[in-house]
Structure formats: C-alpha cells, structure tokens
Amino acid sequence: MQLETVLILEHRDYGAGYRLLKVAAPGIAPQVQPGQFVHVRVPRLNDAVLRRPFSVFQAQADTLSILYKTVGRGTAALAALAAGQTVGLIGPLGHGFPLDGPAERVPVLVAGGYGMAALYLVAQRLPRQGMVFVGGCSAQDILGIEDFTALGWPAHIATEDGTRGVRGLVTDVLDAWLGEGRQSRTPEFFACGPNGMLQAVGDRAQAGGWTAWLSVDRHMGCGVGACLTCVVKCKAPDGDWVWVRSCKEGPVFECRQIQWEEES
Amino acid sequence: MSLNSPDLSVNLGGVRMKNPVMVASGTFGYGPEYADLVDLNRLGALVVKGISLEPWRGNPPPRTVEVASGLINAIGLQNPGAEGFLRDYLPFLRQFDVPVIVNIWGRTVEEYAAVAERLSAADGLTALELNVSCPNVKEGRTAFGTNLPMFRRVLAAVRLKTRLPLIPKLAPDLSQIKAFAQAAEEEGADAISLINSIPALAIDIETRRPVLGNRTGGLSGPAIKPIALKLVWEAAQAVRIPIVGMGGIASAADAVEFIIAGASAVAIGTANFSEPTTALTVMDGLREYLIRHNLGTVKELVGALRC
Numbered sequence: 001m002q003l004e005t006v007l008i009l010e011h012r013d014y015g016a017g018y019r020l021l022k023v024a025a026p027g028i029a030p031q032v033q034p035g036q037f038v039h040v041r042v043p044r045l046n047d048a049v050l051r052r053p054f055s056v057f058q059a060q061a062d063t064l065s066i067l068y069k070t071v072g073r074g075t076a077a078l079a080a081l082a083a084g085q086t087v088g089l090i091g092p093l094g095h096g097f098p099l100d101g102p103a104e105r106v107p108v109l110v111a112g113g114y115g116m117a118a119l120y121l122v123a124q125r126l127p128r129q130g131m132v133f134v135g136g137c138s139a140q141d142i143l144g145i146e147d148f149t150a151l152g153w154p155a156h157i158a159t160e161d162g163t164r165g166v167r168g169l170v171t172d173v174l175d176a177w178l179g180e181g182r183q184s185r186t187p188e189f190f191a192c193g194p195n196g197m198l199q200a201v202g203d204r205a206q207a208g209g210w211t212a213w214l215s216v217d218r219h220m221g222c223g224v225g226a227c228l229t230c231v232v233k234c235k236a237p238d239g240d241w242v243w244v245r246s247c248k249e250g251p252v253f254e255c256r257q258i259q260w261e262e263e264s
Numbered sequence: 265m266s267l268n269s270p271d272l273s274v275n276l277g278g279v280r281m282k283n284p285v286m287v288a289s290g291t292f293g294y295g296p297e298y299a300d301l302v303d304l305n306r307l308g309a310l311v312v313k314g315i316s317l318e319p320w321r322g323n324p325p326p327r328t329v330e331v332a333s334g335l336i337n338a339i340g341l342q343n344p345g346a347e348g349f350l351r352d353y354l355p356f357l358r359q360f361d362v363p364v365i366v367n368i369w370g371r372t373v374e375e376y377a378a379v380a381e382r383l384s385a386a387d388g389l390t391a392l393e394l395n396v397s398c399p400n401v402k403e404g405r406t407a408f409g410t411n412l413p414m415f416r417r418v419l420a421a422v423r424l425k426t427r428l429p430l431i432p433k434l435a436p437d438l439s440q441i442k443a444f445a446q447a448a449e450e451e452g453a454d455a456i457s458l459i460n461s462i463p464a465l466a467i468d469i470e471t472r473r474p475v476l477g478n479r480t481g482g483l484s485g486p487a488i489k490p491i492a493l494k495l496v497w498e499a500a501q502a503v504r505i506p507i508v509g510m511g512g513i514a515s516a517a518d519a520v521e522f523i524i525a526g527a528s529a530v531a532i533g534t535a536n537f538s539e540p541t542t543a544l545t546v547m548d549g550l551r552e553y554l555i556r557h558n559l560g561t562v563k564e565l566v567g568a569l570r571c
C-alpha cells in the first residue's frame with residue numbers, strides 16, 4: 001500500500017457509459033492483485049472530505065487503469081481531467097480474488113455494472129481458462145465483453161430488455177448453463193455486481209457445494225481499515241456475526257462468510 | 265538550538281510530545297492501518313479509536329456520509345474491547361517511539377473506571393482520553409458529556425483508577441463549555457481535548473429516510489472548524505490545564521489558528537481520510553510559521569490571540 005501522485009496517460013470513453021482512466025503508477029501498478037482497488041483523491045473537489053474507491057481494471061508494468069461511470073459529483077469532477085494532469089492514489093487496497101484454486105475447477109466470472117472492470121485481471125492472470133456471464137438492463141450497459149473474448153474466454157450475456165444476448169437476468173443464463181449439466185468440471189465463481197446478483201451467485205454456489213468469491217461494494221471512508229465505515233455483516237466462528245471491514249478484509253469475500261439477512 | 269529550528273516540543277499535562285500535532289481518535293485506527301503511509305515516529309502522539317471494557321459491535325451501515333466540507337459519522341464505537349486491544353494492537357504500537365493515548369468510553373461510571381484500570385495496568389500506554397459523548401445507559405440515557413454532575417462522577421471515578429495523564433474530551437456545547445472545562449480541571453484532569461463531532465443529520469429526500477443507519481451522527485471536518493475554534497478559545501480562558509484543539513484541521517494555517525486560540529496541541533481527524541500525511545505537513549508548516557514569525561518555541565504561540 002502506498003500514496004502516489006500519478007500522471008494521467010489516457011482518458012477516454014470506453015463504451016457503456018464508462019470512461020477509461022489510465023495512469024503511470026510505477027509504485028502501485030506492479031503490486032496490484034486482481035480485485036484490489038485504488039482510493040482516488042479527486043482534484044479540484046475541494047469541499048470533498050473523502051476519496052473515491054475504484055477497482056483496478058488493468059495493470060501492466062508501470063501503468064494501471066480504472067473504468068468508471070459518472071454517477072455523482074466526484075466522478076463528474078474526475079471526468080473533467082485530461083491526460084498530462086495528475087491525480088493522487090492510495091493503493092493497491094483490500095484483499096482481492098485468490099487465483100490459487102485447484103486446477104480442475106473451471107473459473108466462472110459473473111459481472112453486473114462495473115463488475116467487468118473488477119474481474120478483468122482475474123481472467124488475464126488465471127493460468128486456466130474459464131467463461132464470463134454478464135448482465136445489464138440493456139445492450140448499452142454491457143461493458144468490456146471484447147476484453148474477455150480477446151483472452152479467449154467465451155461470454156454469456158443477458159439483458160433485462162433483451163436488446164443483447166438472452167432476455168432476463170444474468171443468473172437466468174447462469175442457471176441455464178448449470179442446468180445443462182454438461183460441465184464436467186467443478187465451477188469456481190468470481191463475481192462483482194449488485195448485492196442481489198452476488199447473493200444469487202452465492203446461493204447457487206452453496207447449493208452446489210462450490211466456492212464463490214464475491215466482491216462487495218460498500219461506501220468507504222479511509223479505505224485502509226481505520227474508520228470502520230465500510231463494514232459487511234459476516235459470520236463469526238462461534239456462530240454469531242460481526243461487522244467486517246470491506247476495505248481491508250474485503251472487498252472480496254467467500255460467499256459463506258457473508259451473512260445477507262437484513263442486508264442489501 | 266539554532267534559530268532555524270524552533271522547538272516544537274510540548275508537555276501536555278505529563279504527555280511529552282516531540283511536536284504538538286497528533287492524530288484524533290477514530291480517524292487513525294489503532295496504528296497499523298496507516299503505518300505504511302505515515303512514519304508513526306514523527307507524530308506528536310497517536311490517539312487510538314475508542315476502547316470499551318468489552319468488545320462492541322457498533323451501528324448498522326451506512327455509517328458515514330460526506331456532506332459539504334464535512335463528514336457525518338455514526339460508527340457506534342465499534343471496538344475489540346480492552347483485552348482485544350492489548351492483545352492485538354499494543355505489541356505493534358510498542359515498537360514505535362510515539363506517545364500512545366487511548367480513547368476510552370463506557371456505558372456506566374463503573375465501566376469507565378474498569379476500562380481505565382485495565383489499561384493502566386498495561387505497559388506502553390502514555391495517557392487516557394475520556395470520550396464522554398456516549399449515552400449513559402443506567403441513568404436514563406443522558407450523555408456524560410452534557411450532564412455536569414455525571415461528568416464529574418465519571419472523571420472522579422476514573423481518576424481514582426489511573427495514574428496516567430487523564431484527558432477528558434469535551435462535548436461541543438458552547439453554553440456549557442467553561443463549566444465543563446473547569447469541572448475537568450477541578451476533578452484532576454491533566455489536560456482537556458475538544459471538540460468531538462457535532463450532532464448532525466442527513467436526509468435522503470427520495471426515500472425521506474435518514475441517510476445513516478443510526479439516523480443521526482456527528483459532524484466533523486472543515487465545516488466545524490470555526491465552531492471548534494470558538495470553543496477552544498472559550499475553554500482556554502477558563503482553565504490552566506493544557507488543551508488539545510481539534511475540529512476540521514487540514515492545514516498548518518488551521519493548526520496555527522487553534523494554537524493562537526489557546527490550544528497547546530492539535531489533533532488531525534477527518535483530514536487523514538483524504539490525505540493520510542496531513543499531520544506531517546501540518547507539522548512542517550507549523551515549523552515554517554514559527555521561523556517566519558521569529559518564534560523560538562511553539563509555546564510562545566499558545567493563546568497569543570491579540571484582542
């Protein structure tokens with residue numbers, strides 16, 4: 001983990017309403033593990049007291065990039081930056097996706113929203129090939145499919161309005177695939193998206209006796225484990241529950257760790 | 265000591281500090297969280313997140329919300345309890361040459377006394393800061409920090425159980441600040457700190473619900489700085505014991521204001537979240553200020569308001 005003032009190399013539209021922000025981060029980039037995030041100090045947002053967290057999309061040598069959508073004042077201010085300007089990062093942060101699962105497992109990535117950004121490095125760095133399932137409201141919400149197909153990973157798409165792929169939820173396509181029963185190997189899930197989707201993936205994994213790594217999205221303060229803003233209700237060893245920091249112990253949790261009741 | 269390096273050291277009621285800039289309770293964890301980013305040895309003191317006798321879960325999320333120039337928090341004092349702190353964090357903290365001040369709280373006078381006693385028996389802690397902004401559960405949920413007789417009782421009970429410097433942290437109540445500051449001095453406090461966050465509310469207008477899981481919380485950050493300054497100034501006129509000033513400090517200029525108002529030391533809180541090295545830049549800026557104003561020691565600046 002380190003503080004780094006980084007130079008913006010590239011900043012452009014990436015489709016699906018997202019923008020790609022690529023920076024030179026020689027300190028942080030080589031350390032990034034899939035599923036980790038950076039905490040961004042948005043320049044010229046002077047009355048903001050918090051940074052903004054973003055998953056690392058790609059990290060190669062000394063550069064890293066994030067994919068973000070403008071949803072509020074922080075991301076709007078971020079969108080106004082140009083190549084050649086600098087921005088402050090803390091990173092890499094959090095516990096990401098473990099890539100050391102048994103070789104016989106088939107990696108199954110499930111993404112909604114910016115989930116594809118958080119999952120790209122999993123596909124790129126896993127020594128075994130898997131497949132991705134992506135969901136969204138409409139065709140224009142489906143982000144970054146080409147990046148996965150370029151790695152040779154087949155993609156299954158679902159949109160709620162049927163404008164791309166199968167009409168329905170991503171879990172419908174996933175269920176269809178699981179129901180075909182033709183996968184000879186055990187799936188291992190890696191998911192990032194809305195809570196409902198994460199919970200649905202976790203339910204299927206538990207029912208099948210499989211492993212599911214879920215990346216949760218919680219509002220964050222410090223991003224480093226100091227303020228206890230970002231907590232997730234997790235099961236405790238003694239059968240009770242505890243609040244666990246998603247910025248430190250997470251954002252990736254195995255589905256059996258999370259206690260979803262009264263949550264989301 | 266050369267003219268170019270003013271003396272930043274302070275003795276805060278028995279807490280010997282290399283410089284007057286510390287980090288505030290609840291905004292810096294227990295030390296390890298920021299240790300990769302900040303050289304803890306350079307801090308004037310490190311005040312850890314509030315500790316109670318037993319572990320405490322805290323409030324349901326959302327626990328914080330960003331507002332204009334501020335943050336409203338309702339963490340609910342989640343902490344691992346005194347034993348958990350001593351086991352999991354004290355060995356780490358002992359590696360550093362920095363005064364460690366433990367912020368403590370309880371739901372009853374007895375709990376305050378017990379946690380103070382337990383921590384005082386440990387080796388490696390420098391002082392206790394008393395958070396009195398939590399509601400008392402026995403006496404009809406009045407806050408210790410807003411009820412003067414209760415405040416005195418808590419302080420007296422803790423005083424009996426510890427020889428460590430005791431620093432009650434006062435609630436930001438302008439009408440009572442002098443009375444509380446004087447009561448603290450009379451009950452044997454070695455210093456006082458102020459201010460804690462200010463009661464506040466944020467509403468989601470779409471759902472018409474409070475944003476925070478706990479409904480209300482405490483406002484901190486630059487938005488509260490002028491209020492905090494006024495309170496520090498009032499308190500400084502009422503007591504002789506030293507004051508730790510805090511509330512919205514983000515720059516050396518902010519810290520200098522607090523010192524001029526009467527604070528012997530300052531604490532950096534919310535600013536750590538956006539810039540973890542704020543305490544270090546404040547320290548450097550303070551040194552430059554003293555040089556620019558031909559002051560050999562920071563003590564000369566304490567309470568130097570001209571009016």
Ligand SMILES: Cc1cc2nc3c(=O)[nH]c(=O)nc-3n(C[C@H](O)[C@H](O)[C@H](O)COP(=O)(O)OP(=O)(O)OC[C@H]3O[C@@H](n4cnc5c(N)ncnc54)[C@H](O)[C@@H]3O)c2cc1C
Pocket residue numbers: 037050051052053054055056066067068069070071072073074075076114117118216217218219220251330
């Ligand atoms: C671990 C993690 C990884 C993320 N990765 C990405 C990513 O790769 N791409 C992407 O587009 N977005 C990502 N997000 C969401 C992103 O942090 C928010 O969209 C962003 O903080 C919104 O800031 P704002 O000022 O524009 O929104 P505002 O609504 O104005 O922000 C107000 C406050 O709410 C917080 N906030 C608002 N929405 C979210 C949210 N969904 N999650 C967390 N905090 C939020 C902000 O940080 C800020 O403190 C991620 C969030 C987390 C926790």
Ligand SMILES: Cc1cc2nc3c(=O)[nH]c(=O)nc-3n(C[C@H](O)[C@H](O)[C@H](O)COP(=O)(O)O)c2cc1C
Pocket residue numbers: 227288289290291313314328335337339341367394395433459460461483484485486488510511512513531532533534535
């Ligand atoms: C997230 C958060 C947690 C806090 N936790 C505590 C606490 O446990 N005990 C305490 O006495 N004060 C706590 N505080 C209050 C701060 O120590 C400080 O008094 C207040 O935030 C004002 O300073 P600032 O504006 O620089 O943040 C907390 C503040 C924040 C923002």
Ligand code: FES
Pocket residue numbers: 219220221222223224225226227228229230231245246247248
């Ligand atoms: S965001 Fe501060 S502890 Fe996680």
